[in-house]
Amino acid sequence: EPEVTQTPSHQVTQMGQEVILRCVPISNHLYFYWYRQILGQKVEFLVSFYNNEISEKSEIFDDQFSVERPDGSNFTLKIRSTKLEDSAMYFCASSETQGKAHGYTFGSGTRLTVV
Amino acid sequence: GENVEQHPSTLSVQEGDSAVIKCTYSDSASNYFPWYKQELGKRPQLIIDIRSNVGEKKDQRIAVTLNKTAKHFSLHITETQPEDSAVYFCAATPNSGGSNYKLTFGKGTLLTVNP
Numbered sequence: 001e002p003e004v005t006q007t008p009s010h011q012v013t014q015m016g017q018e019v020i021l022r023c024v025p026i027s028n029h030l031y032f033y034w035y036r037q038i039l040g041q042k043v044e045f046l047v048s049f050y051n052n053e054i055s056e057k058s059e060i061f062d063d064q065f066s067v068e069r070p071d072g073s074n075f076t077l078k079i080r081s082t083k084l085e086d087s088a089m090y091f092c093a094s095s096e097t098q099g100k101a102h103g104y105t106f107g108s109g110t111r112l113t114v115v
Numbered sequence: 116g117e118n119v120e121q122h123p124s125t126l127s128v129q130e131g132d133s134a135v136i137k138c139t140y141s142d143s144a145s146n147y148f149p150w151y152k153q154e155l156g157k158r159p160q161l162i163i164d165i166r167s168n169v170g171e172k173k174d175q176r177i178a179v180t181l182n183k184t185a186k187h188f189s190l191h192i193t194e195t196q197p198e199d200s201a202v203y204f205c206a207a208t209p210n211s212g213g214s215n216y217k218l219t220f221g222k223g224t225l226l227t228v229n230p
Contacts, residue, residue: 109157
């Protein structure tokens, strides 16, 4: 079964440093997403991306966040200057089409720890 | 925007008993309601979903019901087994127009099935 792949699985970074979280969506999928989950809390939408541009973003996704699809396979989330409260599990997801339920697949996540 | 409330936050049952988890949503435009199971440290995995044109859907021991008028939907697990122990999240999305299939999650229910 096709998977969404995320690297690294765990990243520790100093406060104020930049981090890049990487994702390889399923190859025929067109819509890409980032979600985050603070420990013990619910999964929260950050941003959706389609046709090489952001289609929607949440209030969490402020100026310190950016996303990019640098090539035909990778989808990255950059946090420019990390804060302690950015510590969370970050999930990438992709879907085949806007309305295709079973095409919505989450990656295994990157646990980001900001110290 | 959409707001999803989920109850209970924790649920403990004996093996073989049934478990019911309930969610309410606020946006009457929501028309797709997936349920995810998340084991500790792992990705959310879709276990069942329901669309607004259906009132009930069943898949073996798992069923979901939807009441659009009351804006609530429920997950029912029968004959629970220890391996059903996990956090369960409900979610909702309008899945139309420019929403790009953004999921709004409930806060999760920690289900513990005692042998």
